[in-house]
Amino acid sequence: MRYVLSKIAHGLLLVLGVTLISFILMVWFGPDQTYTLVGKNANPQQIAEVRHELGYDQPFAKRYADYVAQLFTLNLGASNSSGEPVSRILKRTVPVTLALMLPGFILGNVLGIALGLTAAQHRGRWTDHLINGFSVTGMSLSFLVIIIVLQVLLSTPYGLNLFPVRGWQVNDPGSYLKYVTVPTLSLILVTLGYNTRFYRAVFVEESGKDHIRTARACGASAAAILWKHVLKNSLVPVMTRIMFSIPLIVISGSLLIESYFGIPGIGKVTFDAITSGDQPVLKAVVGLTAVAFVLIQILTDLLYRLVDPRIS
């Protein structure tokens, strides 16, 4: 119980930090919104009214508290460019992003674990060297280059021309597969090199430990050693890796993939908000994703305890 409480306290401090940083960057130092909102030829009184509404006449602490309250009540205001409430935009776009990014994220990790394990078991032999060479090549390819190559090879007349070039008209499993394939393949290719490399290191470290040697000396079968000792003991670093790659892969990745393929998910919304300087959308997305990620971290910490009772 003390463990749970200390983790939650730690998480709350992180929430304080991420909201403070996004508040400082986007609200406190952000561009003055007054003239985006007032009409033409506004008189000083109207300007003062809008400034009051935006809280520009309030002290730092009050405005920060208001921002945090907005995030937690999901009362996030409306987009400057479309006028649509931000909470409705999120409700519309988040499911699209999850449907788009999850298959690639999961496959990238599963394949990474499989390749990392293969390499670790053949450490120093040609299979290991081959997989290593493949990882370094993958790590040297830019995300953008991978997307462009796959798009040309799979979706244009210059290649196989099997899939739509861009867009997201999904209404049944068939059309879902059609639109999700190229983004998923890109995501797998961009993450696989790094994942394989990381998981290989974890498994090499774990299989070199003394208790594995003892188990082998006692005549435990290779499969038993793999499942009971190597994989089970590697669970904590593997889980950490997966959790910590969520903001980088799922969120940052969706920004690139969705703006490239014109898919109406949260990444595209964010991209549009960046290019048009749509502050209400931007501050909501940055604040909420950071808070959500802190919650995921707390959850992971609690899960560790279940996986490995030694952790305190």
Next chain:
Amino acid sequence: MVSDSRIWRRLKNDRAGLAGLLIVSVFFLLAAGVWTGLLGQNWSDASGGRWEPPGKEFWFGTNLLGQDIFQRSIYSVRTAFEVGMVVSIFSTVLGAALGALAGWYSDTWIDHAILWLKGVLDSIPFYLFVAAVAYALQGQDWAMHVAMIATFWTTTGRLVRAEVMKIKSREFVLSARAIGLPDPLILFRHVLPNTLHILLIQTTIAFVAAIKTEVILSFLGLGVHDGVSWGLMLAESTQEVLAGHFSNFLAASLMLFVLLMGFNLFSDALQDASDPKQAAI
């Protein structure tokens, strides 16, 4: 811990690593050529026709505006090295300083504050953080650099902190303390130099990350604004490839790939050479 001379000796026997170093050096010479005004100076002249194929005059052809793609891809080497060097050096120095402080004063409020800052920065999705910084700085050219430095130091910081915590209980540090040397002197003269191999590896890793990030940020409109970079060339090419013009794309992506490959090979060799577990090999 492996001594520095041992690292170099092992590095010399690593053929892939040496090839990587050679590639990086060649690219550095290209960048130096651009800095000194010998190479790639006509990157913005629109002297050719639209989308001319590769030929004698324009080695890699021309782009939509009739600009020489060869000149542009060479000039971009300079952009890549500028972004890579600024970000990797500053983020490594910052990581070393904060990591050393946290490790030296471990489990005090200094350590807790630095770990908290690291936790916070690691929790904000990176591209969103860049977007927020760019938004706050109103599209300043160095918003990208600031954002990368502010986030890339965390890994270096974590590694240096762990190493410093190990080193500070070793005998030479204890004796330095016993004869009454001041803390900062011990930390910077005796402890930090022993983390040099970590810093070197982290610099190469941050260099690769900075160049790759620049490409994505430039495509998203958050990166390089004036000048040219491989990222901007790739952003241009996203429309061209659909119409069958591949020169821009091929030039930028191949140069980018070769440089990153060189850095990754070199970085790998460094990591292998300074790994104490492979000391016996």
